[in-house]
Amino acid sequence: MKKASYLLVIVLCSFYLLAGWDSAVQADAAKADETEIGYHIYAILPENQKNPDSSFFDLQMKPGQKQTIEVAVANTSVEDQTYTIEINPAYTNDQGFIDYSEKKETEEKQRELTIDHIATYEKKITVPKGQTEKVPITLTMPEEAYKGELLAGIKVSKVKKQTNQVGIANTYSYLLGLRLTESDQKIQRKIGVKKIEPTIAFGKASVAIDLINPVREAYGHLTYHVEIKNEETGKKINEKTYSGLQLAPVSTYHFSIDWDDEQLVAGNYQLVLTIEDKKDNQWTFHRNFAISPDAAKQVNTVVVQENRFPYQALLIGIVGLIIGAISIFCITKWKNKRRTRRKL
Template identity: 45%
Template sequence: MFKKTTIRLAGLIFLASPILFPLVSYAADTSGEVGYNIQAVIPENQGDKTKSFFDLRMTPGQKQTVSIMINNTSNQDSKYQININQAYTSDQGFIDYSESKKAQENNYPYKINTIAKTDSKVDVAKNSSREVPITLTMPDEKYDGQILSAIQVVKDSEETKSGISNNYGYLLGLKLTESDTEVHRQLKLKKVEPAESFGKTSIAAVLENPTMDAYGHLKYEATVKNSATNKVVRTVSYDKDMQMAPNSRYRFAIDWEKKRLEAGDYSLHLKVSDAKNNVWVFDRKFTISNKQAKEVNAATIDAATEDSLPTWVFIVIGILLAVILLGIIWLILAKRKKDKEKM
């Protein structure tokens, strides 16, 4: 018996020029199934009071308590887990808040878990609401840009007889700013390396946004050449309005189209552009060692081959089916011959 937890997030990422805003969805179509919803108690220092998420204008060293409401619309007393997760760039290349461990991989100048404090678990009686305070303590230093995060509320649920537990969660955005000063955007290419991405062979270009600004409408164009032959071995282009969270890293994966990685020297030409007409161009040489190629191939192509049946099994099955078919034909012909002899 195993426990599988599925977290369904009813939160949305709302993209507004020129920066990214997180937005909670109240998801009326799922409230009956989920049995609860959440909402922000909007304070006076809300940047745009028409927004349903926290968009707070703060000052250095400021202390403030804001609140969210958890509305339990079910007929059962319920427990809820609360986390405040900083924005990060997902493996798919979009701003996300749902996994706290992914956020911990980034080097934020101001971490949300040192700024925002709240209870990690709360109880809410059936058919009632509870206001949950969140204490904010801003850094003493003034900053330009934004601190992006989200309040994640997940309802505890009992495990079913099948061992499956379905948890339903909401994400409510928490954005903290101190000024409207525009941040000069930068992008860095930290390294290029062979990698397993989404179960496939690939080359990963590790990019870093070192600024406190969220980037939107990102487009990627990449070309990989074999340095020995100067031949292009892979070209990719992504134009899917991709994003990058402030102070985050993104492993831009160049899919190798299910082909084996070959050891050798290569070069990468990468062009990245954003909605503000910024363009970053990188040229980087890199090497795939024999060890790296074997490890990635073993984890992807070779693993997939091992999971499938060997070719000889299909050959044996084919031979057996042919023998059975011939046997049936022989029996039919023998019966017909015997019937004719009786006539």
């Protein structure tokens, strides 16, 4: 079976709240083994770079503007290498952080503002050994002005050649941040709740809340406080606080509330969710939701099966070892008897 293992080297992967502004991108350069990876990338910053001290693209654009930016790919290995290039829009991953490592759909309603409609570029490049090549990326902004920011990650990957018979290939990737704005006008932050449903998250029974950020602004340093009660008895069932989370612009976060290794119980519940940021914004949601018997059973069954210790497989293995040991003992004893008879 062909397998693929991935080493993702995050150069600029998150948009954090720092020094009083959380819409900007923090350069979080992760050190990697250059000998093993054999290449690195960097941004060739243009004149309209907002902060020339940053190592990612943070560009102030105009409606209808067309501009070509360049990413340098330096091949430091002793062989010619081919690299793939893709630009992924920012999304909120299941851990609650802004991510760019995959190509995922966002909640963007005006489709002309997605990075796929704005950026054109070659999807593959070959760089000779010891050389550096520039990858041009042409940005064409829509004619209609927009507020906020457009966030994406430029992902450059090298697929290593297969070196063994089982077909294991390692893909080494770098991510470089891309932020496009047209003005510094502030946007009123909003958060909405789409649905609440039982689910399985990280191998545990959970209740998931789909939260949506409908505006083009990245949120950081978010704190979530959750309280869930039984609707009939008023008994508190679950209470959690999560800190340091993020929301990507115009994205949905599948926010999962851990049930503390307990099974879900069918019934009617009341949810109170409070979300706060570092800009004195607060959102409080009161929602009633139900867990049906079928949904609870389905989640609980899967969780038990996934977490169940494989006693049956272990027993079969032990019995197999015993039978094998007995067989080897009997065969060895039989051979020894034959040798003894031959000597006589």
